Amino acid sequence: MGEPLLPTSQTSLLAPKPPPPILHAKEPPILIKQGSLDKNKGGKKDKGPSKDEVMKKVDSMLDDYLNNSNMEEAVNSFKEQKIQDRFMSAVLTSMMNKALEKTDADRELVSTLLAKLKKEGLFNTAQFTGAFKELLGQMADKERAIPKIFSYVAGYAANSVVEEIMSLAEVAEMTENGAHYPLFLLVLQQLNKTLGKAELTKLFNDSKVNLLNMLPEIDKTKEKLADILEDKGLTFLFPLLRIQAELWKQLKANPNPTTFYKWIKENLDPSHYKAPGFINALMTVLVKYITQETTLPEGADPGVIPDKALQEKEKTLLEKFNPVLQAFLQNEINLQVVAVYALQVYCYSKQFPKGMLLRWFVYLYDLEIVEEDAFMKWKEDISDDYPGKGKALFQVNTWLVWLSVAESEEEEDGNS
Structure with missing residues (x-):
């Protein structure tokens, strides 16, 4: 028989003792833990003041600035805040809001300060546009308390x-589609008052803004735009709208195509x-x-297709004016x-009068006013500048398919 087995407790006593793991590892974890705690304490200071604290300090700075108009002091105070990027848009919105209920002079002071802060590189364009969008979003809620808020924000x-x-x-992008x-x-x-017509016209033309896109969907017509620009003293920004009004006046006074064409030649540069605006x-x-x-007199129901006699009269009248259109559109x-x-x-x-668009597409093609290439280019063009494209395409798509096939067959016959 072998030696009797020793109890477990005795076996463990006889085995060589490894270094006690707890004793061996105890110090480093405590030191590491202590170090991380110290680091966190230091990190809290590095985070800087909270958003509320920043807002209070900026608000106090702005109060002082509006009282003493000391730009240098205000800029230095703003620099001292060392405002984090994540708070900047909210701070800028708060600054603009501060003067909304105050005087024109106060709003001017805030605008001047913002311009100086931007020049000093203390915020960037993205932060300002974010702040301005936030301000726009708040306008509706504040309109009752500040009736002229739209004018004040427009000033900013x-x-x-x-x-x-x-x-x-960028302003247009935030306010498009009304x-x-x-x-x-x-x-x-406001820009017209500040810059004058010549400088605003250049600024506006360089911006490539489509004024029709600035109107609500229901008002997106040149007639409505012409009325609005007239009311606001801004017709100089869209001179061809005035030309359209003059063309209409001449046409109503004397609807003779030759006289009409002669007037255009004598009066337009x-x-x-x-x-494109003239066309x-x-x-x-x-x-x-x-x-x-002919087919759409005042009070006519756009949901009813006009009778054949009126449609014939419509086509005949267009034929009379065909030379005028051809003079400006041929080969263009x-x-x-x-x-x-x-x-x-x-x-x-006109709420897409029933059958009108398709009827006119056929007229324009048959009278060789608009070529097949132009119709196809219109079909493929993607543009938000002209409302109603989706519905228009739906109404004439079958005809456009026919046109494409007919033209292809004609080309094949010509080549054979």
Whole structure:
């Protein structure tokens, strides 16, 4: 028999003792833990003041600035805050809000301070546009308490454009499709006062802003835009709208095509002849005149297809004005596309009278006013500048397919 087994307790006593793990590892964990605690304490200080603390300090700085107008002191105080990026937009919104219920002079002081802070590199354009968007979002809630809030906010926007804190195009982007309407037009009015017509016209043209896109969907017609610009003293920004009004006046006074063409030649600068705005205006007044005299008189129901006699009269009247359109559109595919868009928008403004768009597409093609290439270019073009494109495409798509096939067959016959 072998040796009797020792009890477990005795076995463990005889085995060589490893270094006690707890004793061996005890010090480092305590030291590490202690170190991390110390680090966290230091980290809290590094985080800087909370958002509320920053807001209070900036608010206090702004109070002092509005009382003593000391720009240097205000800028130094702002620098001392060392405001974190994540708080900056909220701080800028708060600064603009501060003067909303105060005087014009106070709002001017805030705008001047913001311009100086931007020049000092204390915030960037993205932070300011974020702040301005936040301000726009608050306007509706504050309108009752501050009835002129739209004008005051427009003042901030205009000053920021002048001081190059943000661009006119960026303001337009935040207010397109009638968002916060009529804010964008109020901004243009303020800029007109500050810069004058010549400088604003250059700024506006450089911005490539489409004024129609600044209107609410229901008002997106040139007629409505013309009225609004007239009311706000801004017609100089869209001179071709005035030309359209003059064209309409001439057409109503004497609807003779030869006289009408002669008036255009005598009164409009040749530089306008190839301008999309002029083609748009010309096409719009002709479509309006011809349909008012035939298929779409005042009070007509757009949901009812006009009788055949009226449709024939409509086509005959367009044939009379065909030489006028041909004079400006012949061999000009891009301008022909503009003419098609003018027709589309006119139909849109009249709730797409039943059958009208398709009828006019056929007229324009048969009378060789608009070529097949222009129709196809219009079909493929993706643009938000002209309302009603989706509905228009739906109404004429079958005809466009037919046109494409017919033209292809004609080309094949010509080549065989």
